[in-house]
Amino acid sequence: MYLTQSIKRNAQLYPNKFSTLCGVRRRTWVELTERVAKVAGALQELGVKSGDRVAILALNSDRYYEAYFAVPWAGGVLVPLNIRWSVNENVYSLEDSGCTLLIVDETFKETAREILEKTDCIQTIIYVGDGETPEGMLNYEVILEAAEPAEDAMRGYADLAGIFYTGGTTGFPKGVMLSHQNLWASSISIMAGLNLQAPDSIYLHAAPMFHLADAAISIANTIAGSTHAFIPAFEVSRAVEAIAEYGVTDVLLVPTMISMMLASPALAEADLSSLRKVFYGASPMPEGTLRQVMEKLPGVAFYQAYGQTELAPLATILGPECHVLEGPNAGRLRSAGRAGYCVELNIVDAEGKNLAPGEIGEVAVRGPNTMLGYWNNPEQTKAALIDGWVMTGDAGYLDEDGFLFLVDRVKDMIVSGGENVFSAEVESAISRHPAVHEVVVIGIPSERWGEAVHAIVRLKAGGEATEQVLIDHCRHHIAGYKCPRSVEFREEPFPMSGAGKLRKVDLRKPYWEGKGRAIN
Amino acid sequence: MYLTQSIKRNAQLYPNKFSTLCGVRRRTWVELTERVAKVAGALQELGVKSGDRVAILALNSDRYYEAYFAVPWAGGVLVPLNIRWSVNENVYSLEDSGCTLLIVDETFKETAREILEKTDCIQTIIYVGDGETPEGMLNYEVILEAAEPAEDAMRGYADLAGIFYTGGTTGFPKGVMLSHQNLWASSISIMAGLNLQAPDSIYLHAAPMFHLADAAISIANTIAGSTHAFIPAFEVSRAVEAIAEYGVTDVLLVPTMISMMLASPALAEADLSSLRKVFYGASPMPEGTLRQVMEKLPGVAFYQAYGQTELAPLATILGPECHVLEGPNAGRLRSAGRAGYCVELNIVDAEGKNLAPGEIGEVAVRGPNTMLGYWNNPEQTKAALIDGWVMTGDAGYLDEDGFLFLVDRVKDMIVSGGENVFSAEVESAISRHPAVHEVVVIGIPSERWGEAVHAIVRLKAGGEATEQVLIDHCRHHIAGYKCPRSVEFREEPFPMSGAGKLRKVDLRKPYWEGKGRAIN
Numbered sequence A, B: 001m002y003l004t005q006s007i008k009r010n011a012q013l014y015p016n017k018f019s020t021l022c023g024v025r026r027r028t029w030v031e032l033t034e035r036v037a038k039v040a041g042a043l044q045e046l047g048v049k050s051g052d053r054v055a056i057l058a059l060n061s062d063r064y065y066e067a068y069f070a071v072p073w074a075g076g077v078l079v080p081l082n083i084r085w086s087v088n089e090n091v092y093s094l095e096d097s098g099c100t101l102l103i104v105d106e107t108f109k110e111t112a113r114e115i116l117e118k119t120d121c122i123q124t125i126i127y128v129g130d131g132e133t134p135e136g137m138l139n140y141e142v143i144l145e146a147a148e149p150a151e152d153a154m155r156g157y158a159d160l161a162g163i164f165y166t167g168g169t170t171g172f173p174k175g176v177m178l179s180h181q182n183l184w185a186s187s188i189s190i191m192a193g194l195n196l197q198a199p200d201s202i203y204l205h206a207a208p209m210f211h212l213a214d215a216a217i218s219i220a221n222t223i224a225g226s227t228h229a230f231i232p233a234f235e236v237s238r239a240v241e242a243i244a245e246y247g248v249t250d251v252l253l254v255p256t257m258i259s260m261m262l263a264s265p266a267l268a269e270a271d272l273s274s275l276r277k278v279f280y281g282a283s284p285m286p287e288g289t290l291r292q293v294m295e296k297l298p299g300v301a302f303y304q305a306y307g308q309t310e311l312a313p314l315a316t317i318l319g320p321e322c323h324v325l326e327g328p329n330a331g332r333l334r335s336a337g338r339a340g341y342c343v344e345l346n347i348v349d350a351e352g353k354n355l356a357p358g359e360i361g362e363v364a365v366r367g368p369n370t371m372l373g374y375w376n377n378p379e380q381t382k383a384a385l386i387d388g389w390v391m392t393g394d395a396g397y398l399d400e401d402g403f404l405f406l407v408d409r410v411k412d413m414i415v416s417g418g419e420n421v422f423s424a425e426v427e428s429a430i431s432r433h434p435a436v437h438e439v440v441v442i443g444i445p446s447e448r449w450g451e452a453v454h455a456i457v458r459l460k461a462g463g464e465a466t467e468q469v470l471i472d473h474c475r476h477h478i479a480g481y482k483c484p485r486s487v488e489f490r491e492e493p494f495p496m497s498g499a500g501k502l503r504k505v506d507l508r509k510p511y512w513e514g515k516g517r518a519i520n
Helices: A003-013 A029-045 A062-074 A087-097 A106-118 A140-146 A180-193 A212-224 A236-246 A255-263 A287-296 A330-334 A378-384 A423-431 A467-475 A504-512 B003-013 B029-045 B062-074 B087-097 B106-118 B140-146 B180-193 B212-224 B236-246 B255-263 B287-296 B330-334 B378-384 B423-431 B467-475 B504-512
Strands: A018-022 A025-028 A053-057 A077-080 A101-104 A124-127 A160-166 A174-179 A202-205 A227-230 A250-252 A277-281 A301-307 A314-318 A344-348 A361-366 A389-398 A404-409 A413-416 A419-422 A436-446 A450-459 A486-489 B018-022 B025-028 B053-057 B077-080 B101-104 B124-127 B160-167 B173-179 B202-205 B227-230 B250-253 B277-281 B301-307 B314-318 B344-348 B361-366 B389-398 B404-409 B413-416 B419-422 B436-446 B450-459 B486-489
Touching (some): A003 A062, A003 B344, A029 A140, A053 A062, A087 A174, A124 A140, A160 A212, A180 B180, A378 A389, A436 A504, B003 B212, B018 B029, B025 B029, B101 B106, B106 B124, B180 B212, B236 B255, B250 B255, B255 B277, B344 B389, B404 B423, B413 B450, B423 B436, B436 B504, B467 B486
Parallel strands (some): A053 A077, A101 A124, A250 A277, A277 A301, A450 A486, B018 B227, B077 B160
Antiparallel strands (some): A389 A404, B344 B361, B361 B389
């Protein structure tokens, strides 16, 4: 149960098969494993010792893939930085995790300089770009060439493998500590759940490699012996070109990427005949999108995966048999799927008691994939990990066959007059009104109801609606107790986090200040 | 990474699907999980505490299957006893492992009495048979019915799951300690390696359930959500009846069982149309047998697995693509396959140095499946587990694509004049002589060669051959240095262990006594 095992196995079973396809660079499993041993040697020569954290800030490439194995081979812990974050957030992550070594590519060489200006924790920067090596940085290929191959440090099992920073919606990011066991158990369960055991597969890294969604499917494909192809970042034209050029069979996309592909003229001329599987996560597939993409890609099997970083990241998988618009499984398209092979999943009430099928509560997950905890943060670890269960913060229910249906974030749930109201359901109802551009629903204090349902609405340019009109509109769509008691109109945009997530906490704040309820 | 997780997951995903089919008893996953919780409650009421060992001596049944989960659910450690061993060997295992509770069935109720006469370690006997409950024993269904369901003790990860006694060929059995992690990592790798992810599969327990070959494929099928069917023990007529009756899709057989089936008149009338996969282990499939069985079962996929108890038990798997008589993979039928998903496998010389493809050495395996060690036996643990590697005692080589070819047991290898001679190869050559009934080849002391190749031959009734005739015969088949220097004829049978294995050590003994070489 150590990440380096799978690349050594692949070098033995598929010595001359390609491990990585990246632009003009194509390398076999034997070459990859030899390079990983040499990069590990270079890292050790630069002072990386057992348990030391090594950060990487880069777009997708074969060298990023090598880092996932070279860092543990050297005995280190990988810290993949979020390419969408501000310099401040990444400086926080670097200082919090105590990194002294940073790997950057061409795209982030300037960011690296900004980081150096703001913190002095970084001693060494390794440049994995193909341009001229920036002053003060070490060139990856040069140090690799010069290095003696290291012996595998045999980091594994409960040893820390990586720190994955997440959150950022509320306050500073939290460093999710994942062990080799966490990543391996999750990834082999993903491999089996997505039926990846076909060593002629070619997996395209189109989603960002710092994110655990790509990382886990990448490790799953490594266990399976698949070839890895890379594009620096998702763009429709680059993705469809890469699929045709490399003969890509498997790809991970989020539903918006699929929508972008469907909307693009590039799709009409593209040769996607090699595609066999599309994995997606983060959100369910809208039915309209599914209908379209199934027409465009009739031979492709779709798999949805749901999880979170704290679960390395597997919770559930929805297979192709449920990506259908007719038959007994049709309604399951709105489901997030069923527990992965290594996963124990329950729906629990506020006291942690298991709920029956159909009852809504918080999704709790336990298994070998549940994180070690948050780095340097025992308090938040204690709140998130209860008796080995990760409390996901997602509200949902199970049907009689174990299919999970998500309804809301737990913290966005409103308890009004003893009834649970899911803000997502109310938002969906209000947004159907033609005058409404955007809406957020929150709970606000109420003497009578405990919490009252409150809607904050931005109207379309020229759109007209009053509080009463919107409340009446809701009565046609949802039960009375779910309808807003009050509606507020605003013109300015809703507050968003750096990661592009809505900050409901900021909207609730003015109502709850001094009222003693935790609002985030 | 705990064995109980998979049955809880199956109860959630497949609540009304059958978990077990055993004679007239058919139980769903929900029923099974409820029964397991109650058996665990009964075991706790009988005093089973965390880490306590619970032994079972029984033929195959649904209740044996329940024990594999109820014992860890109660917090205990399962000790499956070898149904082929003598009372003395099992008494040794019970005392060595410190069991106080023994589960027996109808077949072994008398053996249980004999055990009680020879040891006073056993305090409680649970009877899982369907006859009248023997005096002094507790009836399984009665105590189950009366018990409160226990909370899952959540034994898992590096916790001891079972002690599996093995060896017996030389001296007393050794208790192989396997953790939950060992069994889970091996089993999910087996599940993926055998492509078991089809919850409509029905697996027949035809091989004995005390043996880790069945146990691991059983756990793999449990992770996969397959239904389990049982016959008490292998008999051709019972096996083919069960396949037809239950609609069995998957079965584990050893090559001799397959030969027995092919030779049986029962096969002609049998309906085996439900069979999709046959797994076999212990020895490669003879080409003649394969040719016959492929004709009889044209739609069936064959998988060979090689391993040993110390590896929980996975080392390698040979897939159906190599069970062919023509094409590029034809020669691979003689191979034991390639490293399983969780396995790191090397061929090493006497100093532990890795050997190149084609070079013969000892098979060494490392991974999450390698045992914790031998129970109560740190010395033998130290000899068998070197830096996490299990030294298998098997000699073999890898081809360029990582296929393992086994040639001999390391201890049966003869080093003669600096050359390695594999007794199995010489035995194979001599056995082709028409007068030879059985042959064993060993190394005996030689001043000139260090060791000299020596054959001990039993001739067929009426068969005639001299020492020189057999040596000359060998020269036609193998290189000169491999031919025996001396041949000895004997009439009495070769010495066998209780487990039916040849005891070469007894044959070497008279030659080596006082010569200072370790002979076992």
